[in-house]
Amino acid sequence: MNALLQVSGLRVAVGGKEILTGLDLTVRAGEVHAIMGPNGSGKSTLAHVLSGRDGYVVTGGSVSYLGRDLLAMAPEERARAGLFLGFQYPIEIPGVSNVYLLRSALNARRSARGESEIDAASFLRLVKDKARLMQMDETFLQRGVNEGFSGGEKKRNEIFQMAVLEPILAILDETDSGLDIDALKVVSNGVNSLRDPARAFVLVTHYQRLLDYIRPDFVHVLAGGRIIRTGDRTLALELEAGGYEQIVAAASP
Amino acid sequence: MTGNAPNQELEDFIGRGYAHGFVTDIEADTVAPGLSEDVIRFISAKKDEPPFLLAWRLKAYRHWLTLREPGWAKLHHPPIDYQAISYNSAPKASPGLKSIDEVDPKLLQTYEKLGIPLHERARLAGVAVDAVFDSVSVTTTFKDKLAAVGVIFCSFSEAVREHPELVRQYLGTVVPYRDNYFAALNSAVFTDGSFVYIPKGVRCPMELSTYFRINQAKTGQFERTLIVAEAGSHVSYLEGCTAPQRDENQLHAAVVELVALKDATIKYSTVQNWYPGDEEGRGGIYNFVTKRGDCRGANSRISWTQVEAGSAITWKYPSCILRGENSVGEFYSVAVTNNLQQADTGTKMIHIGRNTRSTIVSKGISAGRAQNAYRGLVKILPTAENARNYTQCDSLLMGARCGAHTFPYMEVRNPTAVVEHEATTSRIGDDQLFYCRQRGLSTEDAVNLIVNGFCKQVFRQLPMEFAVEAQNLLNVSLEGAVG
Numbered sequence: 001m002n003a004l005l006q007v008s009g010l011r012v013a014v015g016g017k018e019i020l021t022g023l024d025l026t027v028r029a030g031e032v033h034a035i036m037g038p039n040g041s042g043k044s045t046l047a048h049v050l051s052g053r054d055g056y057v058v059t060g061g062s063v064s065y066l067g068r069d070l071l072a073m074a075p076e077e078r079a080r081a082g083l084f085l086g087f088q089y090p091i092e093i094p095g096v097s098n099v100y101l102l103r104s105a106l107n108a109r110r111s112a113r114g115e116s117e118i119d120a121a122s123f124l125r126l127v128k129d130k131a132r133l134m135q136m137d138e139t140f141l142q143r144g145v146n147e148g149f150s151g152g153e154k155k156r157n158e159i160f161q162m163a164v165l166e167p168i169l170a171i172l173d174e175t176d177s178g179l180d181i182d183a184l185k186v187v188s189n190g191v192n193s194l195r196d197p198a199r200a201f202v203l204v205t206h207y208q209r210l211l212d213y214i215r216p217d218f219v220h221v222l223a224g225g226r227i228i229r230t231g232d233r234t235l236a237l238e239l240e241a242g243g244y245e246q247i248v249a250a251a252s253p
Numbered sequence: 254m255t256g257n258a259p260n261q262e263l264e265d266f267i268g269r270g271y272a273h274g275f276v277t278d279i280e281a282d283t284v285a286p287g288l289s290e291d292v293i294r295f296i297s298a299k300k301d302e303p304p305f306l307l308a309w310r311l312k313a314y315r316h317w318l319t320l321r322e323p324g325w326a327k328l329h330h331p332p333i334d335y336q337a338i339s340y341n342s343a344p345k346a347s348p349g350l351k352s353i354d355e356v357d358p359k360l361l362q363t364y365e366k367l368g369i370p371l372h373e374r375a376r377l378a379g380v381a382v383d384a385v386f387d388s389v390s391v392t393t394t395f396k397d398k399l400a401a402v403g404v405i406f407c408s409f410s411e412a413v414r415e416h417p418e419l420v421r422q423y424l425g426t427v428v429p430y431r432d433n434y435f436a437a438l439n440s441a442v443f444t445d446g447s448f449v450y451i452p453k454g455v456r457c458p459m460e461l462s463t464y465f466r467i468n469q470a471k472t473g474q475f476e477r478t479l480i481v482a483e484a485g486s487h488v489s490y491l492e493g494c495t496a497p498q499r500d501e502n503q504l505h506a507a508v509v510e511l512v513a514l515k516d517a518t519i520k521y522s523t524v525q526n527w528y529p530g531d532e533e534g535r536g537g538i539y540n541f542v543t544k545r546g547d548c549r550g551a552n553s554r555i556s557w558t559q560v561e562a563g564s565a566i567t568w569k570y571p572s573c574i575l576r577g578e579n580s581v582g583e584f585y586s587v588a589v590t591n592n593l594q595q596a597d598t599g600t601k602m603i604h605i606g607r608n609t610r611s612t613i614v615s616k617g618i619s620a621g622r623a624q625n626a627y628r629g630l631v632k633i634l635p636t637a638e639n640a641r642n643y644t645q646c647d648s649l650l651m652g653a654r655c656g657a658h659t660f661p662y663m664e665v666r667n668p669t670a671v672v673e674h675e676a677t678t679s680r681i682g683d684d685q686l687f688y689c690r691q692r693g694l695s696t697e698d699a700v701n702l703i704v705n706g707f708c709k710q711v712f713r714q715l716p717m718e719f720a721v722e723a724q725n726l727l728n729v730s731l732e733g734a735v736g
Binding site: 100165 | 679682683684685687688689690691692693694695696698702703705706707708709710
């Protein structure tokens with residue numbers, strides 16, 4: 001099967017400092033990839049570059065998404081093409097209701113695909129279903145985007161948005177950080193319910209804990225700006241037991 | 254990990270210009286620039302005014318001569334040469350129009366370009382419109398339908414001719430000519446404006462609306478609006494303003510007086526889009542306006558809603574005198590400044606009667622190198638038992654070169670008063686924009702979404718058909734503001 005996402009030799013600098021130093025990653029439809037690594041290894045940089053955030057300079061390599069040059073696409077084009085980023089720190093937008101943002105987002109995607117705008121009734125049904133999935137109160141929908149939300153609510157809201165937007169490739173940047181165990185379960189259930197042969201996930205995480213709930217097909221260890229080891233779920237357990245240092249040391253030339 | 258590199262797309266999104274900047278090529282009778290008693294006599298004679306009005310104008314003028322321009326606002330501009338302004342400009346062949354068919358077609362085209370429903374379209378829209386072009390009121394639609402319920406809605410000049418007793422009774426009773434420099438100037442030279450009278454117990458059957466347009470070069474516009482709502486009546490009024498794009502600054506010094514008697518309600522909404530000047534601050538309207546409402550009767554209510562998007566300089570403080578017991582004053586404002594625009598705007602709530610309440614919600618948006626100040630006074634007099642005020646002042650900054658300032662004044666002279674003030678300042682962040690774009694919104698839509706969210710409380714107060722217009726205006730005004 002063709003790759004959804006093909007990252008080849010990606011080099012990225014921030015403020016003149018090279019953070020990614022030749023990263024390769026192939027993600028196919030239906031797969032769940034976990035990217036783990038110590039602090040400062042470049043995990044969030046990878047998530048940001050893939051989603052098109054400003055402030056990163058690509059100095060080498062290429063990224064192909066659905067056969068297109070991802071790096072040439074504006075952030076909104078990537079989103080409309082089905083790429084979703086779950087933010088590590090979701091942003092507050094006061095006065096803009098959650099549903100309003102979501103409807104704008106959904107319609108932007110639909111119009112990019114040449115579809116008509118979703119009618120109000122169908123939209124309402126959709127968001128209510130998804131809110132139930134995420135065990136979110138319906139009043140949540142009318143509140144300002146992330147306005148006054150707790151850390152856990154914000155993360156839950158990210159997964160809720162993902163559930164409504166039904167992306168092709170979802171990159172979740174440390175979605176597990178700051179979650180208590182109950183919230184972690186809800187978030188994981190949300191992700192698991194969206195697993196689909198046509199959809200892929202890239203989970204960026206620091207801890208193995210998330211992977212108890214979301215079983216990845218591949219685990220990659222990112223260190224020094226590139227992937228130094230790839231394995232299955234057991235690699236995460238190995239990391240948990242031995243820490244990053246061992247693996248990083250073993251991979252050093 | 255926010256990047257600080259200038260975002261090209263945001264920069265690119267700069268500068269669809271001012272949409273109303275065209276000039277109508279129309280012959281006008283414009284008096285020579287300069288101000289003197291003779292000019293005032295000329296204006297008054299041309300309008301065939303009764304002697305009391307000329308006398309009042311001259312008193313105002315003589316008082317004005319003793320005043321100096323106020324300097325307390327956070328505004329900077331070169332001195333205004335009051336002798337270089339023409340105090341009267343009228344499209345030729347305008348007096349005594351019997352019907353809209355007699356109006357110069359070029360004028361009608363102008364209003365059409367502005368999207369004003371002047372003609373039959375007005376009927377469909379259900380909005381009665383008075384249109385003021387330079388100094389003269391061009392036409393008032395729907396007069397008959399309004400007259401059937403006793404509502405008078407006409408140009409100020411016509412009111413002076415047809416209802417001099419009403420004008421005489423109320424003119425200058427809310428904003429006396431001694432009030433301030435610009436009010437005195439306006440009282441001396443005002444040329445036209447709108448007049449509204451709602452009789453006792455009448456709920457005005459439609460939104461009333463006036464569009465002001467400055468067309469001639471080197472003229473000032475000095476209109477005067479007077480709205481009187483008799484006991485138990487209700488009226489909603491909206492004004493819109495535009496002007497052509499010119500390199501020199503033009504002066505607009507208007508006065509608006511509202512009188513609400515017992516149990517009456519006046520809702521006054523403004524969408525101000527005078528030409529703001531270009532990116533370098535060349536040209537634009539100097540907008541020095543005095544607006545005040547007097548809640549004279551018990552249980553009366555005056556509500557100001559303003560969306561101030563245009564003008565090089567905005568100086569205005571729509572205020573309420575809460576004289577009647579249980580009267581209510583409200584001020585909802587969105588002031589947007591971009592490029593080199595300056596706004597010093599806010600309100601005054603003067604609590605005199607018992608159980609009077611006021612609400613102030615001010616939203617200032619600054620972009621480019623603009624300066625935006627909220628200035629507000631809440632004054633509770635000793636007679637105002639149990640007065641209440643709630644003030645909320647929010648500022649939104651776009652970019653790093655603009656400024657937002659808040660000057661709240663409170664004078665509380667009754668211990669039973671409760672006065673609350675909340676203020677916030679925030680910045681449209683790259684973070685917010687990126688978040689929206691990651692969800693699939695274009696930069697433009699993202700800015701609009703964020704700004705409209707910020708202004709929601711105020712837009713909610715606008716009459717439905719104008720809320721959309723205001724939203725669009727805001728979107729256009731801020732185009733290119735982020736970068």
